[in-house]
Amino acid sequence: MTMRIYGDSRSGNCLKIKWAAQKLGIPFDWTEVDIGQGGTRTDEFLRMNPAGQVPTVVLDDGRALAQSNAVIGYLAEGSDLIPADPYDRAKMHEWMFWEQYSHEPYVAVARFHRHLMGKGPESVEPRIMQRGEAALARLELQLKQTPFLVGAALSLADISLVAYTRVAHEGGFDMAPYPAIRAWVARVEAALGITD
Ligand SMILES: N[C@@H](CCC(=O)N[C@@H](CS)C(=O)NCC(=O)O)C(=O)O
Missing domain, CATH: 1.20.1050.10 (Glutathione S-transferase Yfyf (Class Pi); Chain A, domain 2)
Structure with a gap:
C-alpha cells in the first residue's frame, strides 16, 4: 500500500510532508482536503485523526499519523535530513x-x-x-x-x-x-x- 497524504495544497504544514517525501524518494498519493468546506470534519476523516486537521497521513502499513513535524521526522528516520550528531x-x-x-x-x-x-x-x-x-x-x-x-x-x-x-x-x-x-x-x- 502506498502512503497517502491528506492535505490542503495551500497549507505549508501539508506541503512540508510532500517535499520531505519527494526528497527522500518515498512514494505517496495525495488526497486534497478542502478545510474551508469542512473536509476535516467528516466522520471518515475524524476516524483517521480525531483532531480534525490536515496534514494527516496513512502510512504504507495503514497506520495514521498527524502533526507535520512528527510526520516528516518519521519519514526521515535514518536519513541525512536528520543530523547524526x-x-x-x-x-x-x-x-x-x-x-x-x-x-x-x-x-x-x-x-x-x-x-x-x-x-x-x-x-x-x-x-x-x-x-x-x-x-x-x-x-x-x-x-x-x-x-x-x-x-x-x-x-x-x-x-x-x-x-x-x-x-x-x-x-x-x-x-x-x-x-x-x-x-x-x-x-x-x-x-x-x-x-x-
Ligand atoms: N500543528 C499542526 C497544525 C495543523 C493545522 O493547523 N492544520 C490546519 C491547516 S494548516 C487545519 O487542518 N485546519 C482545519 C481545522 O482545524 O479544522 C501541524 O503542524 O500539522
Missing part, C-alpha cells in the same frame, strides 16, 4: 518546536487572513504582525551565520521553516530587510526542487 539533532528539534510555537502561529496566520481569506491588513491583529516580524528577525540572525538552519547541511528544520517563510510576503510581511532569509529560501527551494 546529537547536539545538531537537538538544534534541529529546537528550530522545529520553535516553528510551531513562535513562527507558524504568526507568519501563517497573517497569510491565512490576508491571502487565503482575502482580507485587508486591518484583519490581522498588530500583535500577530509584531510576533511574525520577531520570528523573521530571529531567522535572519541565524541565516547570516550559516547557510542552513543547522550549519552547512539541509535538515528537517529547513523544510519545516521554509514552508511559511517562503510565502510570508502573502501575509503582508516586507521581506526586503531580510536578505539572508531570501537567499536561504532560494537555497532550500533548489535543494527540494520546489518550482512554484
Whole structure:
C-alpha cells in the first residue's frame, strides 16, 4: 500500500510532508482536503485523526499519523535530513518546536487572513504582525551565520521553516530587510526542487 497524504495544497504544514517525501524518494498519493468546506470534519476523516486537521497521513502499513513535524521526522528516520550528531539533532528539534510555537502561529496566520481569506491588513491583529516580524528577525540572525538552519547541511528544520517563510510576503510581511532569509529560501527551494 502506498502512503497517502491528506492535505490542503495551500497549507505549508501539508506541503512540508510532500517535499520531505519527494526528497527522500518515498512514494505517496495525495488526497486534497478542502478545510474551508469542512473536509476535516467528516466522520471518515475524524476516524483517521480525531483532531480534525490536515496534514494527516496513512502510512504504507495503514497506520495514521498527524502533526507535520512528527510526520516528516518519521519519514526521515535514518536519513541525512536528520543530523547524526546529537547536539545538531537537538538544534534541529529546537528550530522545529520553535516553528510551531513562535513562527507558524504568526507568519501563517497573517497569510491565512490576508491571502487565503482575502482580507485587508486591518484583519490581522498588530500583535500577530509584531510576533511574525520577531520570528523573521530571529531567522535572519541565524541565516547570516550559516547557510542552513543547522550549519552547512539541509535538515528537517529547513523544510519545516521554509514552508511559511517562503510565502510570508502573502501575509503582508516586507521581506526586503531580510536578505539572508531570501537567499536561504532560494537555497532550500533548489535543494527540494520546489518550482512554484
Ligand atoms: N500543528 C499542526 C497544525 C495543523 C493545522 O493547523 N492544520 C490546519 C491547516 S494548516 C487545519 O487542518 N485546519 C482545519 C481545522 O482545524 O479544522 C501541524 O503542524 O500539522
